[in-house]
Amino acid sequence: MLSVTDLAVARGGVPVLSGVTFAVERGQALVLRGPNGSGKTTLLRCVAGLQPAISGDISGVEDQIAYAGHSDGLKSMLNVRENLEFWADVFGFKGGIDAALDAFDLVPLADRYAGQLSAGQKRRLGLARLMVTGRSIWILDEPTVSLDTASVQLFAAAVGQHLKAGGAAVLATHIALGLDGARDFDVTPYRARLDVRVGSSDEAFL
Amino acid sequence: MLSVTDLAVARGGVPVLSGVTFAVERGQALVLRGPNGSGKTTLLRCVAGLQPAISGDISGVEDQIAYAGHSDGLKSMLNVRENLEFWADVFGFKGGIDAALDAFDLVPLADRYAGQLSAGQKRRLGLARLMVTGRSIWILDEPTVSLDTASVQLFAAAVGQHLKAGGAAVLATHIALGLDGARDFDVTPYRARLDVRVGSSDEAFL
Amino acid sequence: MSIWEYANPVKFLRVSERVTPWFAWGAGLCLIVGLVWGFFFTPDDFRQGSTVKIIYIHVPSAFLAINAWIMMLVASLIWLVRRHHVSALAAKAAAPVGLVMTLIALFTGAIWGQPMWGTWWVWDPRLTSFLILFLFYIGYMALWAAIEDPDTAADLTSVLCMVGSVFALLSRYAVLFWNQGLHQGASLSLDEEKNVADVFYQPLLFSIAGFVLLFLALVLYRTGTEIRLRRTRALIAREVQHA
Amino acid sequence: MKALLLRDLRLAFRAGGGFGLALAFFLIVVVLVPFSVGPQSDLLGQIAAGVLWLGALLACLLSLDRVLALDWEDGTLDVLATSPLPLEAALSVKALAHWLTTGLPLVLAAPILGVLLNLPSPAFGPLTLSLLLGTPALSVIGTFGAALTVGLKRGGLLLSMLVLPLYVPSLIFGAEAARRGAEGVATDTPLLFLAGITAGVVALMPFASAAALRINLR
Amino acid sequence: MKALLLRDLRLAFRAGGGFGLALAFFLIVVVLVPFSVGPQSDLLGQIAAGVLWLGALLACLLSLDRVLALDWEDGTLDVLATSPLPLEAALSVKALAHWLTTGLPLVLAAPILGVLLNLPSPAFGPLTLSLLLGTPALSVIGTFGAALTVGLKRGGLLLSMLVLPLYVPSLIFGAEAARRGAEGVATDTPLLFLAGITAGVVALMPFASAAALRINLR
Amino acid sequence: MPDLGKYADTVLSAYAVTIALMLGIVVLSLIKGRRVRAQLQSVEERTKHGD
């Protein structure tokens, strides 16, 4: 359903990755692996359509993407439920809020202002947001940051369920998730070498 | 060298932990464990002197603390080296900058603006900062967030060296670090129970 | 037992519950006597005509507007020194009342100015410093509103109140230096000849008493509200904390 | 759309949402003017109309950084960009929310503050009207500025700098209308121009804003 | 101390550091005044001194949120609080840095802009002098305001609201001095008061600021 | 009703404004007080621990 072919991405004008090619089918999850600075975030933002690719193409993403990056898109002056309701409205997705609260075990915190959550609780809310978008492709950048082991399992379960429901996911993480139907994808081999000409904006000056 | 006795801490006026007692000697590291929202951050901020305890006392911390929290205290418009130099100056600690850069393998990035680092690279810089403070007690809140395995090892090595040099460390994390001389400390048993009166500001109204 | 006993919120609630009505009734009584007497049964002033009747609301409100701020200052100091929550909350509760008093003084004054000085507003020192006082009131309330954590809010607003008071005084002198005014001087002063005539004076005293009592009643009641609000918050927070 | 509008309004009224702050700022600026130019009421009367327009403009300006910056910092904009809502619509809604919480109160307050600066009585009507016609443009243009500067940390001052020149036409016609009102001359020409500017800006600006925002997001 | 000062200055001069923005804002406001109050040069001359003081004050105000907010967001303040440097000193240094990068340029620019508003020639000296004596107070008071509001997201507008009333005395004496200069009257009394305020504020305010900041940090 | 002469509207408007503002603050205080009281009661119902 999502397929990326010969993609090259740049960050701050510097080519970071090139020749990236992969496809993700319904029910599949792709886990990007690679050391810090290898370009995972850049790649994900590009797939999510937040930044343009410098070459190659991405197909099957129109209105399919739900993106969760380093920051969670929460308003500290809205409480947990209100935050979810807002995003549900924006994505025109009815109901499912209680399911989401439940899946990340936020029910006891439902009336708490997001600003009063601990790091991990915030993160959980940020992930619960995905479930009220109704989108089928989840793009997740280091989703498990500052989650404890229990919460990591909650997250794995949520993703698993999403996959079973015919969704797909692309995520970058440094830890083992124990997802079934997940395939690792190491980005290091695709690091843009100096000799490749990928037409990033700096090229003109080289 | 650092000893905490019968400490009670509150967050947003609510008692979170009470009766916390531990001591950390030279060469020792204490690893706080506990699920999300159990109060690790609160405890660390309190030990670091960033927020007042509501009861109990903390000894051996005067001018000994180097604190690294969820955010790194970096200026995105200063390059990596300048960031370190600034903190070295503020803490009146001569030299050691190259050692720090080296320890977290930031030498290749030394002239990069901090704003242009990837999540993990930023984090590494934030940790390298600790080494130029010359302080003997490191207080670290989830130091390994978004670090890859290699960097986690760099970090472990740095802490180990610090301990060998007669330093101490208190850190909160959800992952295994493989530090020797490290002791786990589960905060869950100390969660402030309803019946305990710890004199937090809300008490007056209960 | 010391006065500080009442700094215990629960005890304060109990006591204020009992005394507030008395203040309220007293206020009503004095206001009715003062204003009715002043409005219906005093002659017109030979210069100011019937507008002199405005004095019965203008002066008390102005008087309270100033003293409300002073009371807030004291309460803030008590909070900073002795950390008694009630006093912090009392300061918070008093601010809007003081603000309203300031508004009343400003409006009545402005309306009075129209016939007397031929204009709604002049930049007379006293009027100006009142306007500045008004600014301090809104700043203080805005800060309270902006901060979530109640203790932080109490501390910061107290600091602001102290610093603000100093600057309010500075401004007063600055303004005096800046412009000389039309406004009457203190005529409640004790030396008789430059004082307002007794016919106006006695009802004025009543209405001042009325305003003061009303202010006290309002502050007591609102403080109670603030305490309950805080207690609610504390209970909820604790509930969630241990959910 | 509705969800977004309601949320923005709700956030504005929540603690720290800063509703009414622009109003207070307006008041303060107006109060400071006599301190700086002196208390002579005839002089004040002459400059009153201009001061009120300028003050309203500045107050509006200062509240601009709230329009987008918060949503940027907490990643809301990233998600909005991947949401079914077109960015143009989202930005128009945000501009509307900004006007409702900032511009409108300023319009209502202006006549009262006019008294303080003893604004000539015939000028009250034209002043209020011109503000009513002019302020929506300020919000929309401001949103464009916010979209341009959203990436930058503390872009507030830069934002003001970029936006102020764009405000000049509205300011000129608005203040002109108010001044003519003060002199009892016919005010409809400047008001007409003012309305024209506002209409054009409201219709076209959102596209520019959306474009700018898309560039900033990548 | 020195490290902090140098770093703040360096950051101010780096791209996006916003050096010169205050200056530009000052310029724009001064330019907008004729648009709003009308072009009659005698009228402008009368209000020039006041406008310049007010403009400088606003420009300084707008740059205040940079003083602490950035350091707060990226956790620098947390570390500073645990560093050997006492907060009072740190805040004084930051105020100084702010004055050097904002106040001083404004002082130097004021006379030039005075020409635009045809400020009466005898007023130039007193105006510059009064600004030179007055602006340090603005920076220090502003730092206090920043310390009060640093926790709040986008506290910019609230900050202005809290700080402006505290600026009143300085403004009054400063503008008074400039105006008296314009009329050729002796200006030393207001200048004396102005200097007094500045001295007192510089000496005492940092303690209040540090107290406020400590409260915010916990 | 005393004859207020030519200043009638002045005096009356002054009194009107005052009464309006006073009633305003009083009523607002009462409303908020009521609301908070009710809220507190409900919460106290919910949380029946030994206070």
Ligand code: HEM
């Ligand atoms: C907006 C305009 C005005 C304001 C803000 C204002 C404010 C004040 C203030 C602050 C006081 C002192 C109260 C006290 O310290 O006990 C006062 C008293 C008084 N005002 Fe006004 N005033 C205004 C207009 C007027 C006008 C137009 C008149 C009549 C011509 C007037 C007549 C008086 C009198 C007779 C007193 C009592 C003197 C005293 O007890 O100090 N005021 N006003």
Ligand SMILES: Nc1ncnc2c1ncn2[C@@H]1O[C@H](COP(=O)(O)OP(=O)(O)OP(=O)(O)O)[C@@H](O)[C@H]1O
């Ligand atoms: N501003 C606040 N007001 C009220 N409660 C808060 C506030 N911030 C955090 N809390 C609560 O205090 C508790 C402790 O938070 P803390 O951040 O210390 O947990 P933590 O152990 O660090 O969790 P994590 O592992 O997710 O970082 C949590 O239950 C949280 O919900």
Ligand SMILES: Nc1ncnc2c1ncn2[C@@H]1O[C@H](COP(=O)(O)OP(=O)(O)OP(=O)(O)O)[C@@H](O)[C@H]1O
């Ligand atoms: N604004 C920027 N300008 C220039 N280069 C940048 C910028 N931001 C990131 N980079 C560089 O681009 C490369 C890819 O960054 P990216 O954030 O994609 O890495 P990542 O795989 O997400 O790393 P991490 O696992 O630490 O998040 C890194 O080498 C980084 O240094």
Ligand SMILES: [Mg+2]
């Ligand atoms: Mg990344």
Ligand SMILES: [Mg+2]
């Ligand atoms: Mg934490």
